[in-house]
Each structure stands twice: as C-alpha cells, then as structure tokens.
Amino acid sequence: GPKNYDASTGYKSKSMLVTPLKNHKNEIIGVLQLLNAQTETGEVIPFSAEYENLVASLASQAAVALTNNRLIWELKEALQTIKALFDAFIKSIATAIEEKSSYTGGHIERVAKLTMMIAKAINESSEGPLKDVCLSEDELEELRLAAWMHDIGKITTPQYIMDKATKLETIFDRIHMLETRFQLIVSLTENAYLHRKLGLLQGGNGDESELSQLDAACAREVQGIGEEFEFVRSCNKGFMDGDKIAHLREIANKTYILDGQAHPYLTEEEFTNLSVRKGTLTDEERKTIENHVVMTWDILYPLPFPHALANVPDYAREHHEKLDGSGYPRGLSGKEIPLQSRILAIADIFEALTARDRPYRDPMKLSKAIDILKFMKQDNHIDPNIYDLFVSSSILSKYAREEMNPEQIDAE
Ligand SMILES: [Fe+2]
Ligand SMILES: [Fe+2]
Structure with a gap:
C-alpha cells in the first residue's frame, strides 16, 4: 500500500483517487490509483470530485485493454496447446499403425x-527446373502433416495381409492344415491297401508275391503323396511359372474319399493362393493393400482442416500415383499429381528401400536404392526433377548418416 511505498521510496502520498478496474464480468482485475493532485504551482491538494467521472471512464478503458491483452495471450496459448495435442495425436496414430506390422517400424x-528435407532443398535451389518453386510456411506445414498421415488408412488393413509371409497365411499359416490333410490321405491310402490284403488273406488265395506286390504299390503311392505335399509346400513361397501352376492344378484336382465322400486335395481358394506367381498376395489382397490410400482420404477428408491446410487429404492420398498414370488409386498422371505428393512418393519409396530394420531382408546398399529410383525415373514413375535434385543434394549423405547403417553407405 501507499504506506510501504512511501517508506521505501521517501515519497509522500498526501492525496489519492482510487478507482477499481473491472472486466466484462464485473470482476476487479486491477486498480487505477492517482496520487498527489497538484496546483499549477506544485502544491499538493485533494482530488476534486469532478475528476472522479473522468478517471472512472479512463479506468474502464484501461480495463478493456487489459482484458483484451489477456484474452489474446490466452488464445495464443490455447492454440499452441491444441496444435501440440494434434501433433502428438498424429504421432500416436503413426505408432499404432507401425505396431501392426513388424515390417514398417519407424517408416x-x-x-x-525425408519429405521435409526434400521440400527444403527445393526451396533453397537457385538453379534447375525447380528453382522457382517456393513452398510457404503454411504449405510446408501442410506437407508435413500429409507426410505424417500418408499411411493412416493402413489402420484398416487386415494385419495378416500387411505381413503376409506365405501364400497360405490367413490368421495363421495354413500349410500345417494341409500337412495334416496329406497325412490323412496317406493313412487312407494305407488303409485301402490293408483292406485289399485282408481280402486276399481271408479268401485264402493270397500268395507271398501278390502280397508283396501290394506292399510295393502301397509304398509307391505313399511316396508319391509325400512328394506331392512337398511340392505343395514349395509353392507356399517363391515364384510360380506356368508348369508349376499346371502341376499344382493336377494335385488340386485329385480326390480322396472320407466318410464316403470325395474331397479335392486342395480347395479352389487354396489353389488360388498357392498359384500366386510373385510374392504372397492374391489380386484381391493386393487391392486391399492398395486401398489404404483410399482409406487415408476417407479418414482425413472429414477433418475440419483450416483453409491453409485444406490439401492434406489430397496430398496424402496421391502418394502412390505414378507420372505415367500406372499408379493408384486414381491413376493420375504428370502434373495432375500435386508436387507435394510427388515429393512424398520419392521419400516413401526411398525409405522403404533403405530401411535397416526389415526382418525379411538385409539392409539395402545406398547405391542400389539410388539405382532403383533411377529406373523409376526412366520408367516415368517418379518426378525426374525431384529425383535429380534429391540425388545431387546433400540430403542423401545427411539422411544416410542419420538413418542408415554404415555398411549400407557405399555411395555419396
Ligand atoms: Fe502408402
Ligand atoms: Fe508409406
């Protein structure tokens, strides 16, 4: 109060006019205090009553200014909190997606x-075909969000398809089911021979040579079934050509009798899966995988992005499009694919190639990854200008140093 103030400063408060500062809720948020009214000659006098109104209106203006200031500050803080929350939420979803598959950790x-490194390099380029491209702060943020959410649709992809290691895998690898079935077929076959032997013996006309002929035929048949199963097992992984598919067809068409009913060695669905020529996915499963970009869009489109970030859903959806129109989901070509998605596509492919933690293969050498990208450029799949900038910039060596194993880095 004035007493303490006077004591500490030597000032003498003689007259005083005090008005409370009230906000729109009529809460007192401060006090306007005038001290020591003076005459023209500097003599301290009491405040006259006519000042009270003037000061009261000053006080109300000061209260409005103070309140505004506080609201703006609170709004800024609230915005920052929401932004941080949104960012953290996006990262949580990324964690959830990557939890689904051991093949894509950290992707x-x-x-x-990588996307932001390329975007920055494009902004900084002062020569070449991309020298005039400059993404604004808002556009960079838009691209960053699109990159973080590009695979968000994978949240809906069935787990067994994401990680399908063999052709017969659904929730579990059905090869063991087939193994049991073929063992059953062997037992049924042996049974049939035993019955024939029993018939001969009971009829009293089974001589030694006839019986051993039956044994040999049984052994041959059982061996054949074993070989057929081994062939089926070999089809569960790896490449298939026309001959192998034809042989598989033959085996699938054979039947065994159980409870008086004929059953095929392989069901049509098993045959379809096993005759996949390359990889493990059937056409239908591949479509389900490819559908993740449609799901990405379906998930992102309803979000009320502010105007400056309105393209996040489109940029994310277009990351598997190819310049020649052979990509998915829409088959866009050339300039129809936004620059942002073309950046994202290169980052996506390069990361997938060079990731050092894929359980199914050794980490790829940097030079090989660059070669593959080069072929994709020649095939008109990826943007040649972004590719050229990407491989000639310092991005490669920086990214390699930070994200790849030293053994992978065999090029600059
Ligand atoms: Fe993707
Ligand atoms: Fe991806």
Missing part, C-alpha cells in the same frame, strides 16, 4: 523427415 517418421 512414417522417416518419410516425414
């Missing part, structure tokens, strides 16, 4: 990192 974060 999303690295794609986002």
Whole structure:
C-alpha cells in the first residue's frame, strides 16, 4: 500500500483517487490509483470530485485493454496447446499403425523427415527446373502433416495381409492344415491297401508275391503323396511359372474319399493362393493393400482442416500415383499429381528401400536404392526433377548418416 511505498521510496502520498478496474464480468482485475493532485504551482491538494467521472471512464478503458491483452495471450496459448495435442495425436496414430506390422517400424517418421528435407532443398535451389518453386510456411506445414498421415488408412488393413509371409497365411499359416490333410490321405491310402490284403488273406488265395506286390504299390503311392505335399509346400513361397501352376492344378484336382465322400486335395481358394506367381498376395489382397490410400482420404477428408491446410487429404492420398498414370488409386498422371505428393512418393519409396530394420531382408546398399529410383525415373514413375535434385543434394549423405547403417553407405 501507499504506506510501504512511501517508506521505501521517501515519497509522500498526501492525496489519492482510487478507482477499481473491472472486466466484462464485473470482476476487479486491477486498480487505477492517482496520487498527489497538484496546483499549477506544485502544491499538493485533494482530488476534486469532478475528476472522479473522468478517471472512472479512463479506468474502464484501461480495463478493456487489459482484458483484451489477456484474452489474446490466452488464445495464443490455447492454440499452441491444441496444435501440440494434434501433433502428438498424429504421432500416436503413426505408432499404432507401425505396431501392426513388424515390417514398417519407424517408416512414417522417416518419410516425414525425408519429405521435409526434400521440400527444403527445393526451396533453397537457385538453379534447375525447380528453382522457382517456393513452398510457404503454411504449405510446408501442410506437407508435413500429409507426410505424417500418408499411411493412416493402413489402420484398416487386415494385419495378416500387411505381413503376409506365405501364400497360405490367413490368421495363421495354413500349410500345417494341409500337412495334416496329406497325412490323412496317406493313412487312407494305407488303409485301402490293408483292406485289399485282408481280402486276399481271408479268401485264402493270397500268395507271398501278390502280397508283396501290394506292399510295393502301397509304398509307391505313399511316396508319391509325400512328394506331392512337398511340392505343395514349395509353392507356399517363391515364384510360380506356368508348369508349376499346371502341376499344382493336377494335385488340386485329385480326390480322396472320407466318410464316403470325395474331397479335392486342395480347395479352389487354396489353389488360388498357392498359384500366386510373385510374392504372397492374391489380386484381391493386393487391392486391399492398395486401398489404404483410399482409406487415408476417407479418414482425413472429414477433418475440419483450416483453409491453409485444406490439401492434406489430397496430398496424402496421391502418394502412390505414378507420372505415367500406372499408379493408384486414381491413376493420375504428370502434373495432375500435386508436387507435394510427388515429393512424398520419392521419400516413401526411398525409405522403404533403405530401411535397416526389415526382418525379411538385409539392409539395402545406398547405391542400389539410388539405382532403383533411377529406373523409376526412366520408367516415368517418379518426378525426374525431384529425383535429380534429391540425388545431387546433400540430403542423401545427411539422411544416410542419420538413418542408415554404415555398411549400407557405399555411395555419396
Ligand atoms: Fe502408402
Ligand atoms: Fe508409406
């Protein structure tokens, strides 16, 4: 109060006019205090009553200014909190997606990192076909969000398809089911021979040579069934050509009798899966995988992005499009594919190629990854200008140093 103030400063408060500062809710948020009214000659006098109104209106203006200031500050803080929350939420979803598959750990974060490195390099380029491209702060943020959410649709992809290691795998690998079935077929076959032997013996006309002929025929047949199963097992992984598919067809068409009913060695669905020529996915499963970009759009489109970020859903959906129109989901070509998606596509492919933690293969050498990208450029799949900038910039060596194993880095 004035007493303490006077004591500490030597000032003498003689007259005083005090008005409370009230906000729109009529809460007192401060006090306007005038001290020591003076005459023209500097003599301290009491405040006259006519000042009270003037000061009261000053006080109300000061209260409005103070309140505004506080609201703006609170709004800024609230916005920052929401932004941080949104960012953290996006990262949680990325974690959830990557939890689904041991094949893609860290993919999303690295794609986002690489995407922004390329975007920055484009902004900084002062020569070449991309020298005039400059993404604004808002556009960079839009691209960053699209990168973090590009695979968000994978949240809906069935887990067994994401990680399908063999052709017969659904929730579990059905090869063991087939193994049991073929063992049953062997037992049924042996049974049939035993019955024939029993018939001969009971009729009293089974001589030694006839019986051993039956044994040999049984052994041959059982061996054949074993070989057929081994062939089926070999089809569960790896390449298939026309001859192998034809042989598989023959085996599938054979039947065994159980409870008086004929059953095929392989069901049509098993045959379809086993005759996949390359990889493990049937056409239908491949479509389900490819559908993740449609799902990405379906998930992102309803979100009320502010105007400056309105293209996030489109940029994310278009990351598997190819310049020649052979990509998915829409088959866009050339300039129909936004620049942002073309950046994202290169980051996505390069990360997938060079990831050092894929359980199914050794980490790829940097030079090989660059070669593959080069072929994709020649095939008119990826943007040649972004590719050229990407391989000639310092991005490669920086990214390689930070995200790849030293053994992978065999090029600059
Ligand atoms: Fe994708
Ligand atoms: Fe991806």
